[in-house]
Amino acid sequence: MQGITASAASLSINPSLKPRKLPYRSLSNQRFTCLNQSKPISPRPFPCRKRLFLAPVSLPGNGRFQTVAARAAGALSENSGEDDNDGEKLTGLARTLKLGAMFGVWYLLNIYFNIFNKQVLKVYPFPATVTAFEFGCGTLMVLTMWGLKLYHVPKLTRSQLAAIIPLALAHTMGNLLTNVSLGKVAVSFTHTIKAMEPFFTVLFAAIFLGEKPTIWVFSSLLPIVGGVALASLTEASFNWTGFCSAMASNVTNQSRNVLSKKLMVQKEETLDNVNLFSVITIISFLLLVPSAIYIEGIKFTPSYLKSAANQGLNVKQLCLRSLLAGFCFHSYQQVSYMILGMVNPVSHAVGNCLKRVVVIVSSIFFFHTPVTPINSLGTAMALLGVGLYSRAKRITPKPKAD
Numbered sequence: 001m002q003g004i005t006a007s008a009a010s011l012s013i014n015p016s017l018k019p020r021k022l023p024y025r026s027l028s029n030q031r032f033t034c035l036n037q038s039k040p041i042s043p044r045p046f047p048c049r050k051r052l053f054l055a056p057v058s059l060p061g062n063g064r065f066q067t068v069a070a071r072a073a074g075a076l077s078e079n080s081g082e083d084d085n086d087g088e089k090l091t092g093l094a095r096t097l098k099l100g101a102m103f104g105v106w107y108l109l110n111i112y113f114n115i116f117n118k119q120v121l122k123v124y125p126f127p128a129t130v131t132a133f134e135f136g137c138g139t140l141m142v143l144t145m146w147g148l149k150l151y152h153v154p155k156l157t158r159s160q161l162a163a164i165i166p167l168a169l170a171h172t173m174g175n176l177l178t179n180v181s182l183g184k185v186a187v188s189f190t191h192t193i194k195a196m197e198p199f200f201t202v203l204f205a206a207i208f209l210g211e212k213p214t215i216w217v218f219s220s221l222l223p224i225v226g227g228v229a230l231a232s233l234t235e236a237s238f239n240w241t242g243f244c245s246a247m248a249s250n251v252t253n254q255s256r257n258v259l260s261k262k263l264m265v266q267k268e269e270t271l272d273n274v275n276l277f278s279v280i281t282i283i284s285f286l287l288l289v290p291s292a293i294y295i296e297g298i299k300f301t302p303s304y305l306k307s308a309a310n311q312g313l314n315v316k317q318l319c320l321r322s323l324l325a326g327f328c329f330h331s332y333q334q335v336s337y338m339i340l341g342m343v344n345p346v347s348h349a350v351g352n353c354l355k356r357v358v359v360i361v362s363s364i365f366f367f368h369t370p371v372t373p374i375n376s377l378g379t380a381m382a383l384l385g386v387g388l389y390s391r392a393k394r395i396t397p398k399p400k401a402d
Contacts, residue, residue, distance in 0.1 A: 095342075099339070099342060099343070102335055102338065102339050102342075103339065103351055105335055106332055106335045106336055106339060106351070106355065107354075107355050107358050107359075109328045109331050109332035109335065110328075110332045110355055110358075110359055111358065111359055111362045112324070112328045113325055113328035113329050113332055114182070114187050114191075114359055114362075114363055115187075115362075115363070115366055116321045116322075116324045116325035116328065117130070117134075117179065117182060117325045117329070118182055118187050118363075118367070119321050120318065120321050120322050120325055121179065121182055121183035122183075123313055123314075123318060124299075124313075124318055124322075125183055126292075126296045126299050127176065127179040127180045127182075127183050128176060128288065128291065128292035128295045128296050129292045129296050129299050129300060130179055130322070130325075131172075131175055131176045131179045131288060131292070132285065132288040132289050132291075132292040133300075133322055133326060134175075134322075134325060134326040134329040134330070135172075135175075135281060135284045135285035135288055136285050136289075136326070137323065137326025137327060137329065137330055138281040138285070138326065138329065138330030138333075139281055139282050139285045141327070141330050141331075142278040142281055142282060142330075145278070146278075151274060151275070151278075152275075154271055154275040154278075154279065156279065160271065164276070164279055164280060164283065165283060166256075167256055167280060168279075168280045168283035168284050168287065169287065170252045170253070170255050170256035171253075171256055171280050171284055172283075172284040172287050172288050173248075173249075173252040174249045174252040174253040174256065175249075175284070176288065177245045177246070177248045177249035177252060178190065178194070178245075178246065178249045180241070180242070180245040181193070181241075181242045181243075181245040181246035181249065182242075183242075184239045184241045184242030184245070185235070185237045185238065185239050185242030185243070185246075186235070186236075186237040186363070186367065186369045187359070187360075187363035187367065187369075188359075188360045188363050188364050188369055188371070188379070189231070189232075189235050189237055189238070189242070189246075190242065190246050191356050191359050191360050191363075192227075192228060192231045192360065192378070192379045192382055193228060193232070193243060193246035193247055193250070194246055194249065194250060194356070195224060195227070195228060195353075195356060195382040195383060195385070195386050196224060196225070196228050196247065196250050196382075197250050197253060197254055197386075198220070198221065198224060198349075198385075198386060198389040199221050199224055199225060199250075200250050200251055200254040200255075201254045201257065202217060202218070202221060203254075204254055204255060204257075204258045205258065208258050209258065214392065214395065216391075216392035216395050217389060217392045217393065219388075219392070220385055220388035220389040220391075220392045221385065221389065222385070223381045223382065223384055223385035223388065224381075224382050224385030224386060224389065225385075226378075226381055226382075226385075227377075227378045227379065227380070227381030227382030227383070227384070227385060228378065228382050229378070230374060230375075230377060230378030230381065231375050231378030231379050231382065232378075233374075233378075234372050234374045234375040234378065235375060236369075236370050236372075236375075237369075272341065273337040273338060273340055273341040274334065274337060274338060274341075276337070277333060277334060277337040278334075281330065336348075336352075339351065349389075349390045349393065350387070350390040350391075353383065353386040353387050353390055356383065356386070357383055360379060360383075
């Protein structure tokens with residue numbers, strides 16, 4: 001004790017001497033002494049950033065360390081939640097942009113198909129052969145897609161094939177009859193008649209599926225029927241063959257939709273939309289080639305094309321437009337099936353209605369189709385009715401309480 005007092009006195013007397021830090025040994029001894037005496041340890045809290053990762057541990061003490069860890073974990077979860085929300089917003093925006101781009105491509109391909117297809121049918125009036133060639137282009141594109149492994153090859157079962165063949169038959173007849181109509185009347189008139197599709201949808205659903213339409217759906221059919229009738233009476237290019245074939249294409253296309261519900265296979269056996277359309281395209285090609293040869297004969301031999309060239313046919317231009325029409329034909333339907341896999345059927349129907357408007361307007365401007373005011377009114381009424389029908393399908397009746 002006297003030594004300690006003496007050293008303290010020497011420190012106060014001699015100011016040049018610097019105070020020394022206590023040796024580490026004394027701190028260690030003090031710490032171990034605390035541990036031996038079971039005194040609580042309270043370490044100094046340290047700053048932590050918001051993205052600090054801490055593993056949960058159980059330590060003795062007064063809980064301050066656990067509080068720091070809890071705050072860091074809370075900050076981390078908050079940041080991760082914000083990142084998830086940002087990721088969801090980006091994903092939703094990317095999906096919306098992708099869907100908008102696909103609708104634009106769908107409309108553009110449909111416009112070009114109707115233009116090239118009409119140009120081909122004007123100089124080459126063999127709709128069965130033209131349709132078979134377009135299915136052939138689609139088949140080649142499908143086989144290329146599968147061969148390059150751009151999309152997986154489906155494994156078909158007998159139950160799937162039995163359900164797909166009737167769909168392919170209706171698909172073949174619908175496209176063949178549409179080309180017959182396009183070869184006889186204006187593009188705008190064909191698509192005005194095809195606006196009658198909802199009428200046959202409701203009719204067949206009521207007959208074969210027992211689905212009763214609501215008052216809103218039934219009311220939307222009135223302007224469709226009236227508009228098509230008004231447009232037909234004032235159409236300059238009216239032709240009974242073109243009119244009846246377009247109406248028959250409505251029947252086959254909507255019967256295909258009813259068959260798809262009636263002959264639907266089990267859920268675990270269903271194909272995705274891309275492969276379903278690909279298989280239908282190949283079957284349609286195999287069905288239509290012999291039928292086209294039987295109906296129209298072989299109209300694509302070199303000798304026939306040479307004789308047609310002597311009569312003024314531009315064979316090179318015909319081949320180029322046929323290839324472009326075949327490419328657009330398969331591509332726009334493929335994109336349509338892809339969109340159908342991303343949206344509900346009602347939204348797809350609305351998009352199809354807008355597509356018909358775009359095709360009608362673009363064909364009128366491109367081919368300089370003469371249109372009277374009454375004809376325009378009838379077309380507008382029919383398209384308005386299709387829009388109302390799509391809107392009415394969204395209104396589902398409330399289930400009755402038990």
